[in-house]
Amino acid sequence: xxxxxxxxxxxxxxxxxxxxxxxxxxxxxxxxxxxxxxxxxxxxxxxxxxxxxxxxxxxxxxxxxxxxxxxxxxxxxxxxxxxxxxxxxxxxxxxxxxxxxxxxxxxxxxxxxxxxxxxxxxxxxxx
Amino acid sequence: xxxxxxxxxxxxxxxxxxxxxxxxxxxxxxxxxxxxxxxxxxxxxxxxxxxxxxxxxxxxxxxxxxxxxxxxxxxxxxxxxxxxxxxxxxxxxxxxxxxxxxxxxxxxxxxxxxxxxxxxxxxxxxxxxxxxxxxxxxxxxxxxxxxxxxxxxxxxxxxxxxxxxxxxxxxxxxxxxxx
Numbered sequence: 001x002x003x004x005x006x007x008x009x010x011x012x013x014x015x016x017x018x019x020x021x022x023x024x025x026x027x028x029x030x031x032x033x034x035x036x037x038x039x040x041x042x043x044x045x046x047x048x049x050x051x052x053x054x055x056x057x058x059x060x061x062x063x064x065x066x067x068x069x070x071x072x073x074x075x076x077x078x079x080x081x082x083x084x085x086x087x088x089x090x091x092x093x094x095x096x097x098x099x100x101x102x103x104x105x106x107x108x109x110x111x112x113x114x115x116x117x118x119x120x121x122x123x124x125x126x127x
Numbered sequence: 128x129x130x131x132x133x134x135x136x137x138x139x140x141x142x143x144x145x146x147x148x149x150x151x152x153x154x155x156x157x158x159x160x161x162x163x164x165x166x167x168x169x170x171x172x173x174x175x176x177x178x179x180x181x182x183x184x185x186x187x188x189x190x191x192x193x194x195x196x197x198x199x200x201x202x203x204x205x206x207x208x209x210x211x212x213x214x215x216x217x218x219x220x221x222x223x224x225x226x227x228x229x230x231x232x233x234x235x236x237x238x239x240x241x242x243x244x245x246x247x248x249x250x251x252x253x254x255x256x257x258x259x260x261x262x263x264x265x266x267x268x269x270x271x272x273x274x275x276x277x278x279x280x281x282x283x284x285x286x287x288x289x290x291x292x293x294x295x296x297x298x299x300x301x302x303x304x305x306x
Binding site: 010033065067068069071072075087092101102103104107114115117 | 153156157163168174175178179181182185186189192193211251254255259270271277278
């Protein structure tokens with residue numbers, strides 16, 4: 001299995017998924033009107049990763065902007081990754097970063113925590 | 128509250144942020160967003176307001192792209208729309224216009240009225256419920272767009288349907304964001 005690296009664009013986020021370290025990073029803007037298409041490749045990678053996840057998977061998400069169609073895609077990613085916890089009996093942690101003045105993005109993190117019931121840390125980004 | 132048309136008032140050049148009229152393509156979304164973002168960088172002092180506005184604009188333009196109907200079936204790939212973004216002393220406004228088939232008016236009206244009837248915390252619950260339970264529609268957004276716009280705006284959505292002919296009307300939507 002290979003690492004998944006996708007460069008960011010004006011409308012799509014940077015993806016840096018590492019199956020060796022178990023760190024999966026999504027960062028930037030996710031606001032393409034066709035986000036479902038963009039996340040197809042990401043979902044395929046995750047499905048393969050689910051066959052042999054590391055002991056502790058850490059998902060780091062830091063989004064500046066995202067649209068509602070991406071919000072559905074990100075929920076699908078969380079649902080898939082939850083299997084690590086439920087079936088594989090290995091750990092998964094979500095680190096949801098938001099910019100200090102971005103209350104909406106903090107609330108979005110809380111909403112996902114509520115919906116997915118995954119272990120979430122909601123943190124101010126210091127970049 | 129439905130008025131006979133959604134008022135835009137007179138907009139001076141200094142207060143006009145974006146004006147798009149005519150045929151709308153996926154490239155138009157990108158171009159419009161780029162222009163609007165650059166202008167908001169200059170005009171909007173408050174970063175949080177700027178983010179809200181930009182987010183609402185993204186959703187509005189993508190709603191237009193996915194849901195605008197052609198004026199007639201002979202030109203069924205052509206989507207004519209109108210987008211206006213402007214400000215006054217206290218607020219920013221985004222106004223969009225697109226054709227809608229008459230049979231779709233009632234369901235859209237119900238959606239907007241539902242969103243308008245909810246408080247801030249109810250909207251948040253409704254968003255979570257819809258995100259969790261709605262399946263992905265062919266057009267993508269699973270009806271989350273309007274809820275998201277209303278949440279970010281913090282104001283009631285103003286709208287109107289203007290009769291055009293037996294088949295289509297013009298749907299006007301005006302969104303307000305406090306400075």
